[in-house]
Amino acid sequence: MRALVWHGKEDIRCDTVEDPKIEDPRDAIIKVTSCAICGSDLHLFHNYIPAMKPGDIMGHEMMGEVVETGSGINGALKKGDRIVVPFTINCGECDQCKRGNYSVCERSNRNKDIADKAFGHTTAGLFGYTHLTGGYPGGQAEYMRVPFADTTHIKVPDSLTDEQVLFLGDIFPTGWQAAAQCDIEPTDTVAIWGCGPVGQMAIRSAILLGAKQVVAIDRIPERLAMAQAAGAITINFQDESVVERLNDLTSGKGPDKCIDSVGLESHVSFSQPDTVMDRAKQMMMMENDRPHVLREMIYVCRPAGIISIPGVYSGLVDKIPMGPAMNKGLTFRMGQTHVRRWTDDLLRRIEEGEIDPSFVITHRAKLEDGPEMYKVFRNKQDDCIKVVLTP
Amino acid sequence: MNYIANMVQPKSNPKIISSGPSSRDSADQLTRALGWFSIGLGLMEIFGANRMSHALGMPRAEGLIRAYGVREIGAGVMTLSTEKQAGLVSRVAGDALDIATLATAIRPDNPKRGNAALALGLVLGVTALDIIATQAVSRRNARRSPGRNYSDRSGFPARPRAAAPASSSASQI
Numbered sequence: 332m333r334a335l336v337w338h339g340k341e342d343i344r345c346d347t348v349e350d351p352k353i354e355d356p357r358d359a360i361i362k363v364t365s366c367a368i369c370g371s372d373l374h375l376f377h378n379y380i381p382a383m384k385p386g387d388i389m390g391h392e393m394m395g396e397v398v399e400t401g402s403g404i405n406g407a408l409k410k411g412d413r414i415v416v417p418f419t420i421n422c423g424e425c426d427q428c429k430r431g432n433y434s435v436c437e438r439s440n441r442n443k444d445i446a447d448k449a450f451g452h453t454t455a456g457l458f459g460y461t462h463l464t465g466g467y468p469g470g471q472a473e474y475m476r477v478p479f480a481d482t483t484h485i486k487v488p489d490s491l492t493d494e495q496v497l498f499l500g501d502i503f504p505t506g507w508q509a510a511a512q513c514d515i516e517p518t519d520t521v522a523i524w525g526c527g528p529v530g531q532m533a534i535r536s537a538i539l540l541g542a543k544q545v546v547a548i549d550r551i552p553e554r555l556a557m558a559q560a561a562g563a564i565t566i567n568f569q570d571e572s573v574v575e576r577l578n579d580l581t582s583g584k585g586p587d588k589c590i591d592s593v594g595l596e597s598h599v600s601f602s603q604p605d606t607v608m609d610r611a612k613q614m615m616m617m618e619n620d621r622p623h624v625l626r627e628m629i630y631v632c633r634p635a636g637i638i639s640i641p642g643v644y645s646g647l648v649d650k651i652p653m654g655p656a657m658n659k660g661l662t663f664r665m666g667q668t669h670v671r672r673w674t675d676d677l678l679r680r681i682e683e684g685e686i687d688p689s690f691v692i693t694h695r696a697k698l699e700d701g702p703e704m705y706k707v708f709r710n711k712q713d714d715c716i717k718v719v720l721t722p
Numbered sequence: 723m724n725y726i727a728n729m730v731q732p733k734s735n736p737k738i739i740s741s742g743p744s745s746r747d748s749a750d751q752l753t754r755a756l757g758w759f760s761i762g763l764g765l766m767e768i769f770g771a772n773r774m775s776h777a778l779g780m781p782r783a784e785g786l787i788r789a790y791g792v793r794e795i796g797a798g799v800m801t802l803s804t805e806k807q808a809g810l811v812s813r814v815a816g817d818a819l820d821i822a823t824l825a826t827a828i829r830p831d832n833p834k835r836g837n838a839a840l841a842l843g844l845v846l847g848v849t850a851l852d853i854i855a856t857q858a859v860s861r862r863n864a865r866r867s868p869g870r871n872y873s874d875r876s877g878f879p880a881r882p883r884a885a886a887p888a889s890s891s892a893s894q895i
Contacts, residue, residue, distance in 0.1 A: 614800060711865050716872075
């Protein structure tokens, strides 16, 4: 089969690889019908996430048709079923899965020993990601093996198109979780840094969850236009001061809830000297991530507010103002997405026409064009916000 | 981390049968080569400053050559990073400094002026490569916007220009 394979930094190739096989009774094989390039795939593309290996198959946003099932599936799936695959693999049986904390499943990471050493305790296995999370082959491919397939799937009805449901596997529940863990109240102003695909989903989620005012922060005009289309107030941080504008919009109190949809690769600009310092340290391996957005959120957030972090961070960050954060009584909530916790409700909302996540798709391409599309997406060329690939 | 943890590709993962074209194009390849060259030259300048200064007939320039070595390593690291454009620009600026410095060594009273001229020729050649790579990377990575209109992409089929919140009931387990 063909698959997009990681060979090294900025080196993705459309290779011919062996077909996946059933390895465990709870496995299923799907024929991928649609997959997408995620913003966090760019962290792998840039080699910021440790423990990638040449030969890793990329992709953690995918859906398809079940073509083979293991003997332990027990009727949960059958050939021909159409499923979206959550990017967090969950066993459904461990203590964390039973609590709904699917992204920290205790059994799905097959490199648990290494994850225990790196993180203190293991987290869930993830598709198309680092070997710290199991090194499972991803879904930017013609076929994919789904471990724990009896629980790691979302069945979708034929009445909905691939593009309407594909993002149930990652960016839609990720944006939703980011907003839901803000405990939004009707009087709240929610500020969202980053208007990439997750930011766009967080904006719409915050609106659906009843925020009084949603403010979107970015520098890319087409992303800001898409945020505005949903009803968000926009701030272009290259044109105006984020802190001053947010204070203006909140009568000087600051946003009640702040969402970081940027993560470890915040924009580097000489007008924000800390970003230049972070970039220099990152190059010299003195710091893993660039946490400018975290600093700005801590500074501007209203006391007793909530800081929600769906953006990916990989390791160590410097100069986090914990003094202001502690004294202001801020609450931090973060993590990879507990996809299955949210998807029943989100699928219902899509079916009822409350939201159509396909609004975010700007580019469609064939799988073999994937290596080029990584660059188009990375360089934000051709007004690219979200790429969907068809194997 | 890979090596410390002795992490390996699981045997069951699909093996590559044949490889397709890389997302690294020729400009990326040239840039990487220049980045590694910069680091190599920098190390040579730091640890071989004494021999280099004598070979060029500039015996008092040892400290300067070491400083240039540090500069080369900095530019090399930047060129190999995702900020390759900034790295290449810093390399071109460094080339200008090298050319200006070497030009002072090509004078009639320098018995090693032949070596200095040869070094200047090499620097001019590398400068040409640096300029080619800078232009290619700038062209390739430039953000070209056709000005698409996304103002109709609210994502709310029932409310094309959604502004009012729908419901305040958060979906929690």
